[in-house]
Amino acid sequence: MVHHPPQRQKTTALWWGIIAVIHFSSSLASSFVIQPRIWEYKNRHEIGYEVAHSISSRQSTATLITNQTTMNSNMASNFCEEMNKEIAITTKESGTATSVLSKTSDDITPILLLNGFGVGSFHQHRLIPCLLETNSEDISNQRYRRTIYCVDYLGQGRSWPKDCQDGRSVSEQGLQYSAETWIDQIVTFIEQVILTEQASNKVHLVGNSVGGHLAAYIAARRPDLVESICLLNPTPVWGLNLPGWSGTLPAPIVPKAIGRFLFDRIRDLRTIEQFLEQTYSRREAFTEELMHQIRGCTLGNGGHAAFASILWSPPLKVTPDSTLKENFQDCLSQVPCDVLLVFGKDDPWCKPAFAKKMLQALDQREPHHIHRYIEIENAGHCPNHEAPQAVAHVIRTWIASSNRSKDHLALVDAGNNGQIIFQEDWGETRISERSAHDINLGMMDRLATTFIYR
């Protein structure tokens, strides 16, 4: 039995109440499960993660198995809306469902989805079903069994130190909510959880925003673990490294007060909505539920300390103790695997202008390391959530091929003016493949990219 601090009971009950399995299938013979789980990291942190995979059996009805009725119907109606498929709900004992996951020899390289800042694995719940969609041929020959993991970073979503006391508990002492800590957490997670459960030596990393930033550093540092990376509007910078504190808890008085002040303002529902309006290309693409899920992540007992620590923590370096000045470009030029850049065009921050810079850095690598660039129209900073079908199409094509060079693998068919159109509930999205030459920089773009990479 897992212990939770009483202050977090409401949120945690909601999440941990989901016992084991969301099991889903449709008339397309596409079915999958998503299992919420907990992993203990360094004996002092409880990490929330999820495992999803397709099921290679023919089932005509969908079931969603949880122990909590409210969450059941919420999530079920969500899936219905998003996937426009018929589902039914049943309730089962927890033990029955867990046997679905077993180590099998025909597993293929798993995917680890890395979230952006301020969200949990719930932000991947539109992408997962699209990634796992299988056609009946795949199912009948039992070959297709892709497993997808999502993990919440420490201090985000469902992952917190045990008995959080806003920076004062034993499990928080000496903790720094830095990108460095998250990388250690993710690498340990890959080694201890994913590669232990799956018959594979490597993972594909798919990261949005700060998740893309982290994915590139993980690939550069641990090429033995990473088959390829797919960066969805990755942030070109992370870690403000503010003066006067290293970000290591407990926080001194001033950073603590500033962190508290800012954190209480940004987690206001109206502020979250305004922020999402900027983040998404279309207002219709995000729901009230997403706003509440994001706010829900901030209600724990460690949020203030985590936020202050994140603000003050330092940026990453490819070699952690290096004294050289380094930026994200330097990291990308050292990534020894295939890299797919996918940018929602309407992102107000991580614009295609940054993709151009990133492509230039990737060009410095050995030519056998492939990099490609896909642009999505009508999507903003979070294509995984705003353009799930488009993103899934590209990723599935990308990871299914071992030779990802442009001459060998078409990510977007040559027909239709080199575009593919996807119909989401909130409107159309389109993908096209572009090169660095195709990206025109306006004056503001030049200023922004120069400022960031000065």
Ligand SMILES: *[C@@H]1O[C@H](CO)[C@@H](O)[C@H](O)[C@H]1NC(C)=O
């Ligand atoms: C399921 O929920 C019921 C009622 O909330 C609770 O009594 C029971 O212990 C839960 N079962 C499990 C396996 O957690």
Ligand SMILES: *[C@@H]1O[C@H](CO)[C@@H](O)[C@H](O)[C@H]1NC(C)=O
């Ligand atoms: C990948 O495909 C291209 C084009 O067909 C070919 O030139 C290249 O040699 C292939 N690379 C590998 C590693 O097979």
